[in-house]
Amino acid sequence: MANRITACGCSVPKGTKCAHEQTRTTARQxxxxxxxxxxxxxxxxxxxxxxRHAFLQVHPTCCVPGCEAKATHVDHIKSIRDAPRLRLVESNLRSMCLPCHSRRTARDQSQNWGRKR
Known part of the structure; x- marks a missing residue:
């Protein structure tokens, strides 16, 4: 595998981080x-x-059309941040598999990026 040159000038294999990048990432995280x-x-x-546990018992498959995978996540339709009163309301929940939930979360967070909270 070919090496890449990092912003700090280190040469590391593609797909890895140098010690400087790891330190920055850790501090940021x-x-x-x-x-x-x-x-x-x-x-x-x-x-x-x-x-969550009870909801997954009743709704064991992913709610995304065309996806019939086993649900492992319970998603809030309206987020807790936006509608805290709906946090424990079953009509505001839906069961999802990990890939579908990750896509939804990434889409929602990219739309809210930069929004003041």
Missing amino acids: KANDAARGTAAERGYDKDWWRL
Whole structure:
């Protein structure tokens, strides 16, 4: 595999990071994690986990049309941030498989990128 030259001038195999990039990424991730808050602070507490488990029992397959994979995630149709009162309301939930949930999350977060929170 060919090497690539990083912004700091290091030569590393493609698909890897040099020590400088790893340090920057780690510092950036720590800052993001600190600003994000814990799962419980974001609304994912014991009540949420109980509801999530029960919801997946009743809705075991992904809700995305054409996808019949086993659901492993429960998605809020209206986010907790936008509608905290709907956090534990079943009509605001849908079951999804990991790939479909990841696509949805990436799409939603790209639309909200730069939005003041």
